Amino acid sequence: MDFKMQDLKLDMGTTPLENMFLNTYVQMADGDALKVYLLIYKDCYNYRRVDSGKIKRQLRFSDERFDKAVDFWVNMGVFRQKRADNGTDFIEIVSLRQMYFGDSEDNQSTEAAYDLAQRKSIMFSNIETIIGRSLTPADITRIQEALLEYSSDPELVTEAFRQAKSSGNVDVKYVIGFVKTWRDQNIKSLNDLRMKEERDKLVRKRSPRKYRRNPASARKDASDNDEISSFIQRRKEERLNRIINQRGEDNDS
Numbered sequence: 145m146d147f148k149m150q151d152l153k154l155d156m157g158t159t160p161l162e163n164m165f166l167n168t169y170v171q172m173a174d175g176d177a178l179k180v181y182l183l184i185y186k187d188c189y190n191y192r193r194v195d196s197g198k199i200k201r202q203l204r205f206s207d208e209r210f211d212k213a214v215d216f217w218v219n220m221g222v223f224r225q226k227r228a229d230n231g232t233d234f235i236e237i238v239s240l241r242q243m244y245f246g247d248s249e250d251n252q253s254t255e256a257a258y259d260l261a262q263r264k265s266i267m268f269s270n271i272e273t274i275i276g277r278s279l280t281p282a283d284i285t286r287i288q289e290a291l292l293e294y295s296s297d298p299e300l301v302t303e304a305f306r307q308a309k310s311s312g313n314v315d316v317k318y319v320i321g322f323v324k325t326w327r328d329q330n331i332k333s334l335n336d337l338r339m340k341e342e343r344d345k346l347v348r349k350r351s352p353r354k355y356r357r358n359p360a361s362a363r364k365d366a367s368d369n370d371e372i373s374s375f376i377q378r379r380k381e382e383r384l385n386r387i388i389n390q391r392g393e394d395n396d397s
Contacts, residue, residue, distance in 0.1 A: 162241055168240070169220070177213045179213070180214060181222070184199065184214075220280060220281055222281050240281065260298075271287075274306060283316045286320060287301060300332065
C-alpha cells in the first residue's frame with residue numbers, strides 16, 4: 145500500500161519582521177509601499193527568490209504602481225540596488241539591525257564586536273535625541289560608512305552632531321564634514337578631540353595679546369582731532385587778521 149502526503153493548499157509558514165522596521169516605517173510608508181515590501185520580504189525570506197509578476201497580479205498593480213513602491217524603499221535605503229558577479233542587477237533587502245550594528249570583522253573577538261555594537265546603538269540613540277527625529281536607513285548608512293572610512297569612534301560622531309546642532313545644521317552630510325576634518329587632523333576619538341582643545345587653549349594663553357580699539361572710541365578720537373584742527377586753524381586766522389589790521393593802522397598814522 146502506498147502512502148501520500150496531502151498537498152497543502154495554504155501557506156502555513158511564518159515570516160519574522162524586525163521590530164526596528166515596524167517601529168520606523170509603518171507610520172511612514174503608504175499602503176502600496178507596505179504591501180509590496182511585505183510580499184517581497186516574505187518570498188525572499190522563505191524561497192530566496194521573488195516573482196515580481198506574481199506579486200503584481202496578486203495586488204492587481206500595474207508596472208508603474210509596483211515600480212513606484214519599490215523606488216520608495218530604494219530611496220529610503222531599505223532596498224539596495226546591487227550588481228552580481230555575472231553582471232545582472234538585483235535588489236538586496238537591508239537588515240536594519242545589521243545596519244545599526246555594522247558588520248563585525250573576522251579578526252574581532254566576540255566581546256569586542258559586542259562592545260562596538262553597544263556603543264553604536266548608544267550613538268544612534270543619542271544622535272536621534274540631538275536632531276529630534278528618527279534616522280532614516282540612508283542616514284544610518286552614511287554614518288556607518290563614515291565610521292569605517294575615517295576610523296572614527298562612535299562617541300566622536302555623536303560629538304560632531306552636538307557641535308553641528310549648535311550651528312543650526314544637523315544634515316548628515318554636513319555633520320560628516322566635521323568627522324572628515326577631524327580625521328585630517330588625526331583626531332579619531334573623543335579623547336583626541338579633547339586633548340586638541342586643551343592644546344589650543346594653552347596656545348592661546350601663551351600667545352601675546354592683541355588689542356583692538358573699539359570702533360566707537362576710534363570715531364570719537366577722530367572727531368576730537370577734527371575739532372582741535374579746526375580750533376588751531378581759527379586761531380591762526382584770527383592772529384593773521386590782527387597783524388593785518390595793526391599794519392593798516394601804522395600806515396594811516
